[in-house]
Amino acid sequence: MIELLVFAALAAAHPSADEIMARVAENQRRAVEMRSAFVYRQNVLVRLHRGNGRLAREEMSNFTVTPTADGFKRQLDHFAGKYQKDGRYIEYAKPGYEYNEMDIDGQLASDFADDFTGDGRSRDGVGAEWFPLTPERQQHYRFRLEGREEYLGRDVWRITLQPRGEQGFWAGEVLVDAAEFQPVLVTTHMAKGIPMVVRTVLGTNLKQFGFKVAYEKFAEGVWFPARYGGEFELRLLFLYKRKISISAVNSGFQRAEVDSRVLWNLPQ
Helix, strand or coil, rough: HHHHHHHHHHHHHHHCHHHHHHHHHHHHHHHHHHCCEEEEEEEEEEEEEEEECCCCEEEEEEEEEEECCEEEEEEEEEEEEEEEEEEEEEEEEECCCCCCCCHHHHHHHHHHHHHHCEEEEEEEEECCCCCCCCCHHHCCCCEEEEEEEEEEEEEEEEEEEEEECCCEEEEEEEECCCCCCCCCEEEEEEECCCCHHHHHCCCHHHHHHHHEEEEEEEEECCEEEEEEEEEEEEEEEECCHHHHHEEEEEEEEEEECCCCCCCCCCCC
């Protein structure tokens, strides 16, 4: 009887990776809803480097992010960009700027920043496809509990993930707060490389494609993606080669003020 109680206690103290991630998914659903009560600042930095290591383009954007009924709204407060031409840097003050029709850098910088930090289908801009935390995404992955450790003063579970089937795109690991079952740090990288025929015939390749997101607790039950980013190398049609990096920092969280005044049409 005592042995059974000890075994039950150990099992409760060490849930399986699937059990942990199921609780993470449920808590993420609640946390996403609770995040909609906060206004915050978002700073985004995108850099593109040439094959020789020199900076080709840089864009810095500062936003105020406000929740809406079904998502969020981003107001651009400040923008600064620059690109290299003929050995010197030329500055510009509007996103999406392209100095000619073949300005691939300009299109990539703008599109990638919007895709990574401004996903309108989410409540915080972070696309669900980048980090498989939702129940729907988790179905395409296998999870393995690697152990329990301390990370930045928190007791966390360390769980690795691998794709299950063709729809799983990422591999990596998740650090989960052991007390609240919230993600603390998620690191992913592309699990499968670009097919050889694409690399050799089309001269197109993608290397070191991966992302990282760090969560912080700002209120009871509210964990927010505070810092996230990624870096990768892109080669297109043999001629175009760039190392692209993006980082985003969310800060200055404040509860949104709701105007609940009612205007009555009184009879004359």
